[in-house]
Amino acid sequence: MAVRGYPEAMTAPLSPPPGPPDPGEARTSLTLAAADGPEALRADAARNRVLLLDAASRLLADCGAADLTMESVAAAAGVGKGTVFRRFKDRTGLLIALLDHRESLLQAAFLSGPPPMGPDAPAAERLHAFGPAVMRHERDHHELILASRTDPLRTFSVPAQRLRLSHVTLLLRQAHAAGRPDLLAHTLLGSIDAPLVHHLTCERGMPVERLEEGWHDLLIRYGVEH
Amino acid sequence: MAVRGYPEAMTAPLSPPPGPPDPGEARTSLTLAAADGPEALRADAARNRVLLLDAASRLLADCGAADLTMESVAAAAGVGKGTVFRRFKDRTGLLIALLDHRESLLQAAFLSGPPPMGPDAPAAERLHAFGPAVMRHERDHHELILASRTDPLRTFSVPAQRLRLSHVTLLLRQAHAAGRPDLLAHTLLGSIDAPLVHHLTCERGMPVERLEEGWHDLLIRYGVEH
DNA sequence: CACCTAAACGGACCGTGGTCCACTTATGGC
DNA sequence: GCCATAAGTGGACCACGGTCCGTTTAGGTG
Numbered sequence: 105m106a107v108r109g110y111p112e113a114m115t116a117p118l119s120p121p122p123g124p125p126d127p128g129e130a131r132t133s134l135t136l137a138a139a140d141g142p143e144a145l146r147a148d149a150a151r152n153r154v155l156l157l158d159a160a161s162r163l164l165a166d167c168g169a170a171d172l173t174m175e176s177v178a179a180a181a182g183v184g185k186g187t188v189f190r191r192f193k194d195r196t197g198l199l200i201a202l203l204d205h206r207e208s209l210l211q212a213a214f215l216s217g218p219p220p221m222g223p224d225a226p227a228a229e230r231l232h233a234f235g236p237a238v239m240r241h242e243r244d245h246h247e248l249i250l251a252s253r254t255d256p257l258r259t260f261s262v263p264a265q266r267l268r269l270s271h272v273t274l275l276l277r278q279a280h281a282a283g284r285p286d287l288l289a290h291t292l293l294g295s296i297d298a299p300l301v302h303h304l305t306c307e308r309g310m311p312v313e314r315l316e317e318g319w320h321d322l323l324i325r326y327g328v329e330h
Numbered sequence: 331m332a333v334r335g336y337p338e339a340m341t342a343p344l345s346p347p348p349g350p351p352d353p354g355e356a357r358t359s360l361t362l363a364a365a366d367g368p369e370a371l372r373a374d375a376a377r378n379r380v381l382l383l384d385a386a387s388r389l390l391a392d393c394g395a396a397d398l399t400m401e402s403v404a405a406a407a408g409v410g411k412g413t414v415f416r417r418f419k420d421r422t423g424l425l426i427a428l429l430d431h432r433e434s435l436l437q438a439a440f441l442s443g444p445p446p447m448g449p450d451a452p453a454a455e456r457l458h459a460f461g462p463a464v465m466r467h468e469r470d471h472h473e474l475i476l477a478s479r480t481d482p483l484r485t486f487s488v489p490a491q492r493l494r495l496s497h498v499t500l501l502l503r504q505a506h507a508a509g510r511p512d513l514l515a516h517t518l519l520g521s522i523d524a525p526l527v528h529h530l531t532c533e534r535g536m537p538v539e540r541l542e543e544g545w546h547d548l549l550i551r552y553g554v555e556h
Numbered sequence: 557c558a559c560c561t562a563a564a565c566g567g568a569c570c571g572t573g574g575t576c577c578a579c580t581t582a583t584g585g586c
Numbered sequence: 587g588c589c590a591t592a593a594g595t596g597g598a599c600c601a602c603g604g605t606c607c608g609t610t611t612a613g614g615t616g
Contacts, residue, residue: 146582146593173572184596189574191594253482256525260533282551287521287544290530294520295513299482304516307486318513325508325551372563372612399602410566415604417564558616565610573602580595586588 153191155181160202169251174198199252200262203245207264210241214271227278228328234272235296235319239312242298243305249298268293281326288326295322379417381407386428395477400424425478426488429471433490436467440497453504454554460498461522461545465538468524469531475524494519507552514552521548 145153159180163172174195178185192198219225220233242249252262259265269289276285294300296319304310320330371379385406389398400421404411418424445451446459468475478488485491498515507514520526522545530536546556 148582149594152594174574175572178596185573186575186577186596187594195573250482254480256476256479256482257529257533259525260529283547284540284544287530287540290526291517291521291544291548294523294526295517297520299485300516300520303483303486304513307483314510314513318510318517321509322517374612375564378564400604401602404566411603412566412605413564421603560615561613563610563612566608568606570605571603573600575600576598578596580593582593583591585590 149191152181152183152187155183156188156191156198157202157205160198164202164248169199169247172251196252196254196258199248200258203248203252204262204264206245206248207241210237211264211267213237227275228323228330231272231275231279231323231328232320232330234275235292235323236316238268238293239296239301239315239319242296242301243312246298246302250302253299276326276328279328281323281328283326292319292322295319375417378407378409378413381409382414382417382424383428383431386424390428390474395425395473398477422478422480422484425474426484429474429478430488430490432471432474433467436463437490437493439463453501454549454556457498457501457505457549457554458546458556460501461518461549462542464494464519465522465527465541465545468522468527469538472524472528476528479525502552502554505554507549507554509552518545518548521545 156177160172160177163176163180174188175185177198178188181188188198192201214221214230214234214237216222220229221237222230225233253259269286272289272292273285276288281288296315301312301315304315305312324330382403386398386403389402389406400414401411403424404414407414414424418427440447440456440460440463442448446455447463448456451459479485495512495515498518499511502511502514522541527538527541530541531538550556
């Protein structure tokens with residue numbers, strides 16, 4: 105499983121150097137980050153990681169994802185190209201890291217935020233609120249998301265993706281939804297997958313409301329009432 | 331919309347040079363191949379197209395998709411590299427053309443084959459039979475399919491994909507399924523999308539039967555009874 | 557058959573993702 | 587503080603996807 109020395113690219117949570125040991129959230133999934141921990145980068149490596157993510161984020165805002173080359177990121181961060189690859193494995197890894205970083209707000213919202221998404225609401229309520237929230241999030245970051253989807257299988261090992269999956273699966277189980285929770289979770293998430301939502305709304309003019317209706321409808325048909 | 335002079339890559343059906351004008355199937359979708367027709371290649375171009383597809387297919391069988399380079403295909407077909415790009419636009423276009431070619435049997439089965447998939451069965455029956463058939467097909471060609479999924483949005487403009495979508499939408503309408511047929515069609519197809527099926531069966535050991543159950547269950551919950 | 561034009565051709569050329577390896581540096585043990 | 591060693595670094599290097607443009611050719615017209 106471990107790909108021989110690429111600490112990043114599907115482990116490191118947010119920003120290692122500053123901040124305390126990080127309160128243990130994201131522990132919903134059994135296989136999420138249990139295997140290897142924060143991976144303790146050497147001081148210089150951690151510093152460079154932040155420099156690189158910052159530079160990439162800046163370049164992304166300025167030039168768009170298409171023009172984000174590994175060399176330009178390296179240059180903007182003031183490091184060598186090899187360093188970028190060592191840290192993030194490949195271009196997709198860098199994009200995923202960027203994305204994971206941006207996902208933290210959404211994660212906070214459904215892991216520990218207020219109702220209806222947070223843990224103080226009943227499971228059914230949380231499920232109904234989850235879909236629209238994800239769609240909003242995807243809408244905000246669609247460029248980055250689309251750009252990070254070069255390898256179709258890799259999607260399933262993206263930390264944020266796995267967290268969503270185990271979260272929905274858990275809620276479905278709690279809400280006593282019909283059918284197999286894991287399968288249904290995949291179907292539900294598939295119905296609001298970023299490329300699909302982008303295609304339907306942007307390229308075919310479907311209003312987002314209709315997609316949200318679809319989400320609620322699907323839940324209800326599996327016995328998850330509002 | 332038309333990308334300025336790339337006839338192939340999402341139009342030409344199978345093999346232009348031999349065979350009669352092609353009985354008009356694939357006309358289910360209003361926007362499928364209506365815009366430009368068979369595109370009448372010049373004789374030399376048509377011959378080279380076949381040479382290229384043959385060469386690519388051979389190389390694919392021999393070396394696998396990962397090692398299929400545009401230059402090797404060109405060399406194996408005895409043409410220049412530029413010719414490959416002119417015909418298929420890019421690597422993904424070549425892979426899609428290859429895939430579309432291989433999809434013809436499946437298409438024949440659900441467009442004009444015998445029951446339960448073909449037009450002589452009731453819509454509900456056809457729908458239930460469709461999912462498992464698609465999964466079998468995807469299983470047989472998963473390497474090529476996965477390799478062709480580099481651009482997440484492009485999937486929606488692949489002819490075979492569009493045909494499946496309009497087919498399922500039509501059947502759902504005929505079977506008086508609940509909800510919006512187009513949205514449900516996307517959800518259904520998403521639940522048996524090749525990367526997902528591959529992930530669940532090959533990487534997580536889920537038996538295919540369970541996925542088939544999921545397909546039937548989903549249909550039933552939208553009122554499409556066996 | 558000669559000629560004309562649009563289409564097709566091919567390979568030199570370029571940029572970028574990704575690898576490799578000789579060199580540098582952080583860090584923990586003594 | 588010094589050393590050993592594992593980790594990190596950087597840029598030369600390579601291969602492949604994709605573009606460009608001068609040349610060739612199919613095939614219609616007189």
